[in-house]
Amino acid sequence: MTGVVLDASALLAAIQSEPGAETVGEALPEAAVSTVNLSEVVAKLADWGVPEAEIEELLTGFGLEVHPFDETQAFAAGFLRPATRSAGLGLGDRACLALGTALGRPVLTTDRSWAALDLSIEVRTLR
Numbered sequence: 001m002t003g004v005v006l007d008a009s010a011l012l013a014a015i016q017s018e019p020g021a022e023t024v025g026e027a028l029p030e031a032a033v034s035t036v037n038l039s040e041v042v043a044k045l046a047d048w049g050v051p052e053a054e055i056e057e058l059l060t061g062f063g064l065e066v067h068p069f070d071e072t073q074a075f076a077a078g079f080l081r082p083a084t085r086s087a088g089l090g091l092g093d094r095a096c097l098a099l100g101t102a103l104g105r106p107v108l109t110t111d112r113s114w115a116a117l118d119l120s121i122e123v124r125t126l127r
Contacts, residue, residue, distance in 0.1 A: 004124070005032045005100040006064070007109035008040035008092055013126055015045070015058070020110060020126025032065040032103060034073065036095035073098050080119075087113040097121060 004027045011033065014024035024031075038059065045055045067073075076098035077091060084094060093111070097119065100107040106122035107114070114123045 003030050003032075003103075003105045005034070005096055005103060005105050005107045006037065007096040007107060007111065008037040008044070009110040010108045010126060011037070011041045011059075011062075012044060013110050015041075018110075023126055024108065027108060028062050028064070030065075031062075031108075032067055032099065032105065034067055034069055034092075034095040034099045036069045036092050038064070038066060040092050067099055067103075069095055073102070076102065083119060084117060087117055089114070089117075097123075 006024065006027070010020070010024050013019070014021045014028075041059065042055055045058075046052070069077075073095060077094040080089075080094040080097055084097070089097075093109075093114070096107050096109070097114075101121050106124050108124050108126065110126045112125050112127065115125050117123070
């Protein structure tokens with residue numbers, strides 16, 4: 001699997017060795033992530049009491065292609081709201097989908113509800 005965009009849930013699955021972690025590991029060399037989703041992962045690790053230096057070392061060690069959540073991404077994520085509201089997707093979820101759309105890459109997530117959405121992007125679920 002190459003050239004995917006990772007949702008925060010996918011990164012957390014890899015970090016916690018949950019089901020699907022191996023799939024994420026295979027994707028890491030060519031994986032992209034939005035700064036929004038990266039921040040979600042940082043926040044979750046901080047909540048768990050992981051020291052800041054360890055979080056930075058872990059996440060930078062993945063070698064992810066990190067994309068800023070800029071004005072273009074903000075509009076794209078906002079425009080996804082009507083199509084994703086029924087599944088309860090939040091800003092982070094829509095940021096991931098917007099990045100995948102912009103890069104022309106499938107997105108990888110643990111959230112099965114994404115697969116049922118009628119979007120112009122491929123969604124791959126880990127579980």
